Amino acid sequence: MVNSKKKLEAEISAAFITFQRELMGRGPQEAKTYIVQDMVITRFKGVLTVEEKHLVSQDTGRRLVKEMRQVLREMYSKDFEEIVNRLTNCNVLSSHSDISTKTEERLEVFIVDRDLEKFLESKA
Template identity: 30%
Template sequence: MLKSQGEIEAAVCDAVSRFQQEFMGRGPRNVHAHLVDNRLFVHLEGVLTAAEQRLVEGHAGGDGNGRGAELLKQLRSHLFGAGRPMLESLVSEAAGSALVTVHHDISPMNGEEVLVITLAAAPPCRDRKRR
């Protein structure tokens, strides 16, 4: 049976949360996914570990060497690259379509992360029920 768009989005949220928790070591506080044709837009909040928050706070408060946010972005970029096969597998299974591209960015100052994922094809969805 086909999934609804909302069910696919919820499955993608679960997959991304699982990746964050198992690979990055901490799950997000909130995660939202939106499916538009063959693209997924995923927004995560509260992704920084306590150590990462301290690193960034040292940068913002002037106590550190001023490179905390830059170092965090570099670290997360490398980790994301290393874990990409796992993420692709989880999201592909959840969405029912292979991934073509994944774009990623993180805001060290507020702990938000975004993913823009292009799928090989728009996942087949059940039609919305009309009221």
């Protein structure tokens, strides 16, 4: 279970990094995915561009960056969900995202239609 779970988590992280680099010309510095019951959680580190780092030093800029990132996430939510669908063979029921301009991290949470962790355990 551990090997297949870790392998799947690594594959999801790599797919998200590749997608974001192709989409925006750059991706996060690091991504780590965790499969917990029926959730796929990915934590991205180093997500802000140089320009965004300058903007977040002011309150107005912080709000602007968060709003822009939320709009982009909504535009590409189907693409993110498709990555999870394809790699896990699960249907994504809902997905959630938030970005911290203080720590330069973003979290993506996907709720899938079965207990993926338990499924991977049963296949081990």
